[in-house]
Amino acid sequence: MTVPSPFALEAVNITKRFGAMIALDSVSLSLRRGTVHALLGENGAGKSTLVKCIMGYYLPDEGQVLFGDREQSISSPHDAHLLGIGMVYQHFTLIPNMTVAENLVLARPRLPAVINWRAELASLEKEMKGMPFQVPLQASVNTLAAGEKQKVEIIKQLLLNPKVLILDEPTSVLTPNEADEVLSRVRAMTQERELSVLIITHKFREVMNYADDVTVLRKGKYIGSTTVAEATPQSLAAMMVGRETIASPLQRAQRQRGNASLDVTDLWVENDNGVDVVCGLNLTVHDGEIVGIAGVSGNGQKQLVEVLAGQREPLRGSVRLHGAAYTATRAQMHEHRFRCLPEEPLRNACVGPMSVADNLALRRYDRPPYSSKSRILHRAIFKRIAREWVESFGIRTPGIEAPIANLSGGNVQRSVLARELSDAPHVLVVANPCFGLDFGAVAEIHNRIMAARNGGAAVLLVSEDLDEIMEMSDRVVVISGGKLVHETTPATADMTRIGQFMAGH
Amino acid sequence: MMRHLETIAIPVGAVAVSLVLFGVFITIAGANPLEVFASIYRGAFGSWFAWQDTLVRAAPLMLTALCTALPARAGLIVIGGEGAVVVGGFCAALVGIVLNGVLPPLLVISSMVLVGALAGGIWVGAAGALRHYRGVNETISSLLLNYIAIALLNFFVVGVLKDPATLNKPSTFPIGDANMIGAIGESSIHWGLGYGIIVCVALWFLMRRTTFGFGVDVVGGNVRAAQLTGLPVGRLIVSACVLGGAAAGIAGMIEVAAVHGRANTSLNAGYGYAGILVAFLARHNPIAIIPVAILLGGIRASSGVLQRAHDLPDATTLVLQGLIFVLILASEALYGRIPWLQPKAPPKEQPVMQAKEQPKEQPA
Ligand SMILES: Nc1ncnc2c1ncn2[C@@H]1O[C@H](COP(=O)(O)OP(=O)(O)OP(=O)(O)O)[C@@H](O)[C@H]1O
Numbered sequence: 107m108t109v110p111s112p113f114a115l116e117a118v119n120i121t122k123r124f125g126a127m128i129a130l131d132s133v134s135l136s137l138r139r140g141t142v143h144a145l146l147g148e149n150g151a152g153k154s155t156l157v158k159c160i161m162g163y164y165l166p167d168e169g170q171v172l173f174g175d176r177e178q179s180i181s182s183p184h185d186a187h188l189l190g191i192g193m194v195y196q197h198f199t200l201i202p203n204m205t206v207a208e209n210l211v212l213a214r215p216r217l218p219a220v221i222n223w224r225a226e227l228a229s230l231e232k233e234m235k236g237m238p239f240q241v242p243l244q245a246s247v248n249t250l251a252a253g254e255k256q257k258v259e260i261i262k263q264l265l266l267n268p269k270v271l272i273l274d275e276p277t278s279v280l281t282p283n284e285a286d287e288v289l290s291r292v293r294a295m296t297q298e299r300e301l302s303v304l305i306i307t308h309k310f311r312e313v314m315n316y317a318d319d320v321t322v323l324r325k326g327k328y329i330g331s332t333t334v335a336e337a338t339p340q341s342l343a344a345m346m347v348g349r350e351t352i353a354s355p356l357q358r359a360q361r362q363r364g365n366a367s368l369d370v371t372d373l374w375v376e377n378d379n380g381v382d383v384v385c386g387l388n389l390t391v392h393d394g395e396i397v398g399i400a401g402v403s404g405n406g407q408k409q410l411v412e413v414l415a416g417q418r419e420p421l422r423g424s425v426r427l428h429g430a431a432y433t434a435t436r437a438q439m440h441e442h443r444f445r446c447l448p449e450e451p452l453r454n455a456c457v458g459p460m461s462v463a464d465n466l467a468l469r470r471y472d473r474p475p476y477s478s479k480s481r482i483l484h485r486a487i488f489k490r491i492a493r494e495w496v497e498s499f500g501i502r503t504p505g506i507e508a509p510i511a512n513l514s515g516g517n518v519q520r521s522v523l524a525r526e527l528s529d530a531p532h533v534l535v536v537a538n539p540c541f542g543l544d545f546g547a548v549a550e551i552h553n554r555i556m557a558a559r560n561g562g563a564a565v566l567l568v569s570e571d572l573d574e575i576m577e578m579s580d581r582v583v584v585i586s587g588g589k590l591v592h593e594t595t596p597a598t599a600d601m602t603r604i605g606q607f608m609a610g611h
Numbered sequence: 612m613m614r615h616l617e618t619i620a621i622p623v624g625a626v627a628v629s630l631v632l633f634g635v636f637i638t639i640a641g642a643n644p645l646e647v648f649a650s651i652y653r654g655a656f657g658s659w660f661a662w663q664d665t666l667v668r669a670a671p672l673m674l675t676a677l678c679t680a681l682p683a684r685a686g687l688i689v690i691g692g693e694g695a696v697v698v699g700g701f702c703a704a705l706v707g708i709v710l711n712g713v714l715p716p717l718l719v720i721s722s723m724v725l726v727g728a729l730a731g732g733i734w735v736g737a738a739g740a741l742r743h744y745r746g747v748n749e750t751i752s753s754l755l756l757n758y759i760a761i762a763l764l765n766f767f768v769v770g771v772l773k774d775p776a777t778l779n780k781p782s783t784f785p786i787g788d789a790n791m792i793g794a795i796g797e798s799s800i801h802w803g804l805g806y807g808i809i810v811c812v813a814l815w816f817l818m819r820r821t822t823f824g825f826g827v828d829v830v831g832g833n834v835r836a837a838q839l840t841g842l843p844v845g846r847l848i849v850s851a852c853v854l855g856g857a858a859a860g861i862a863g864m865i866e867v868a869a870v871h872g873r874a875n876t877s878l879n880a881g882y883g884y885a886g887i888l889v890a891f892l893a894r895h896n897p898i899a900i901i902p903v904a905i906l907l908g909g910i911r912a913s914s915g916v917l918q919r920a921h922d923l924p925d926a927t928t929l930v931l932q933g934l935i936f937v938l939i940l941a942s943e944a945l946y947g948r949i950p951w952l953q954p955k956a957p958p959k960e961q962p963v964m965q966a967k968e969q970p971k972e973q974p975a
């Protein structure tokens with residue numbers, strides 16, 4: 107008998123190309139049994155691609171995956187499931203208009219032809235007792251907040267009793283508290299059961315607190331692996347970007363408060379289920395200031411941003427830009443230079459199957475130089491400007507003709523940033539701009555937003571990350587129950603009071 | 612480049628598989644599939660005579676295909692081509708009857724085209740508007756509008772507008788021989804083919820080269836991104852439907868002015884439904900519709916030969932058409948999933964874009 111390998115899973119010299127782009131260049135990774143292994147790297151470093159190769163979602167061009175001592179050919183996620191490898195993808199894969207229970211049952215690889223829902227529910231309820239966290243089984247998925255959805259995704263995998271669980275940025279859409287809850291439970295489970303976890307994250311804090319080992323990728327290359335005990339956030343950051351970190355501090359120019367550019371008066375908005383979630387909100391943002399809206403998610407921030415972005419009709423109330431009524435038409439957006447960085451950029455701000463060049467042109471394609479007076483498109487200009495922006499914003503893409511859906515999450519975000527910030531916006535609405543971005547990109551995006559403010563833009567920043575709000579804002583307001591309940595400045599802010607207002611007290 | 616390979620290989624593969632299945636069907640029906648295939652080819656493209664028949668049938672297919680293709684680019688699945696052909700043809704016939712002898716033929720024909728397009732456009736535009744402003748499913752509403760159109764046509768041609776001289780096939784009064792669209796040269800192909808090709812090319816230009824087409828593609832690709840950039844979503848959706856309906860309306864006008872000389876129930880001969888198949892086969896690209904419509908026109912033209920030479924029922928070619936349709940729809944799921952159709956070789960003219968600070972190493 108040979109000694110069993112100490113590794114639950116090994117990827118050996120994996121190479122993966124997409125067209126001319128080498129997404130992974132001979133990358134290896136070893137996941138020790140019963141441990142949590144973090145995979146770090148900048149946006150577009152190839153993290154998602156590596157785990158997708160392990161799952162059989164992509165076929166690697168070279169290299170093998172060893173699972174429990176043996177080389178395994180995993181040619182589809184279905185094979186991976188049968189072997190006992192489960193994965194939570196970077197984007198939600200739940201079916202929105204089905205209940206949690208239905209989603210959980212449907213995820214099983216072998217389903218009977220006729221499903222006895224009563225029995226399934228009973229057994230689900232029993233199994234849920236052994237789960238690290240609870241989810242409402244009867245709720246429809248589209249009524250769940252992002253954090254709850256993520257828990258459902260994880261439970262969906264745990265119910266299949268995997269030996270290896272891969273989590274692709276499970277905490278990007280979670281608040282720090284939720285992230286702590288989820289990760290500590292997952293970590294506890296690696297010890298209770300025979301479970302090994304491979305987790306992708308951008309947050310050093312999570313790596314330091316919850317992982318045993320860490321592997322770093324940079325631009326598709328394997329940089330190194332180490333135990334977390336021997337690592338520091340600084341050393342990891344240096345490995346990620348290949349140099350000592352450049353913490354370029356935010357340059358906040360001193361400015362007089364300008365005119366009121368964005369004015370929201372007595373705004374009422376309902377959500378998809380017809381419940382009022384913005385209830386008589388009043389808000390003013392002046393030129394050259396960043397107003398940060400802090401709040402627990404689900405208090406109307408999302409719907410407020412949707413109204414400003416033109417993606418939702420308000421029930422009543424008024425929105426004014428520079429004093430003029432604003433109804434989110436293209437002409438008004440152009441006249442007031444209204445620009446928006448919504449969350450989930452691929453879903454909210456891009457046309458996935460269209461090329462990077464076309465997506466970069468969405469704001470101005472109907473004006474010169476993109477098109478002539480007679481409305482004929484000049485494709486050469488699309489390409490020229492796209493090349494410029496790809497260069498100046500450091501967008502990593504196989505080419506400007508590639509569908510934007512093929513870009514890594516962070517590069518989609520950069521593309522939207524390039525489009526929305528390149529023509530000196532006057533009013534800018536930003537929602538959770540740094541979800542899923544690496545630390546370098548976060549700093550860069552903060553700098554660019556700050557530069558827009560310094561240039562005189564009125565910026566509304568909605569974020570679930572209180573640190574981000576405190577760092578960026580000139581003024582902080584707290585939203586709770588669809589209304590602004592508190593206003594302060596970062597300098598004078600009392601964090602416990604803010605916390606109380608956020609909690610609705 | 613390589614994405615084009617996929618968009619050609621998958622439909623061609625789907626058609627090949629449907630031919631195989633059709634062969635099985637033919638065998639069961641008691642004929643020799645190879646001989647039947649040869650006959651289909653002969654009946655469709657085997658002679659100048661066959662070509663003429665094929666092209667005559669292809670003309671309305673091009674126009675009705677646009678009625679599904681344009682709304683599809685805006686994200687709607689419209690199957691209302693049949694209804695648009697009927698109202699377009701009927702209204703064009705009315706104009707022809709009223710203006711016959713009042714205006715010179717050129718003006719009569721132009722008015723017929725205009726009114727046919729307008730009627731078809733309003734008809735399908737209604738389905739688009741119902742969808743956008745009232746949330747009515749456009750597939751169902753456009754189907755129901757087909758039934759309404761056919762019922763209205765029947766009501767008028769057996770009622771107030773019936774020409775008493777037409778006994779076995781009740782029809783309206785004729786639009787007059789002078790107002791008929793003639794044949795191209797010495798052939799039996801009428802100028803409707805020219806209309807079809809011109810409209811396809813014009814709409815291709817509109818969809819691919821103008822800001823309007825770009826906006827429609829954005830709406831069809833992701834409504835939320837369209838809203839974010841302030842596009843007039845409703846107007847673009849309804850316009851795409853109106854343009855598609857107008858094309859199908861012209862098809863109806865051609866059937867009246869080039870074939871029947873009057874409006875009657877021959878207008879709902881199924882061109883609208885076959886157009887759906889053409890649109891999907893052509894992946895909603897107005898230029899690709901031209902060859903696909905000719906192919907399908909050929910299949911339909913060969914049905915007579917099958918009947919005569921193999922004693923197969925008239926509907927046999929409909930079975931083939933149905934098989935192709937089902938397999939094309941099923942093959943939609945294969946895009947991006949066939950490894951050897953995915954791009955491999957680096958396209959030469961397109962350098963790899965990378966961030967500025969990266970070393971400019973060229974991947975081998
Ligand atoms: N299907 C695809 N076709 C072409 N290129 C792709 C495809 N998927 C990924 N890529 C490219 O491969 C590179 C690595 O992408 P990947 O999604 O693995 O990055 P990541 O490390 O997960 O980044 P992020 O933190 O932003 O999620 C990116 O530059 C991306 O553009």
Ligand SMILES: [Mg+2]
Nearest residue numbers: 153154196515
């Ligand atoms: Mg990723």
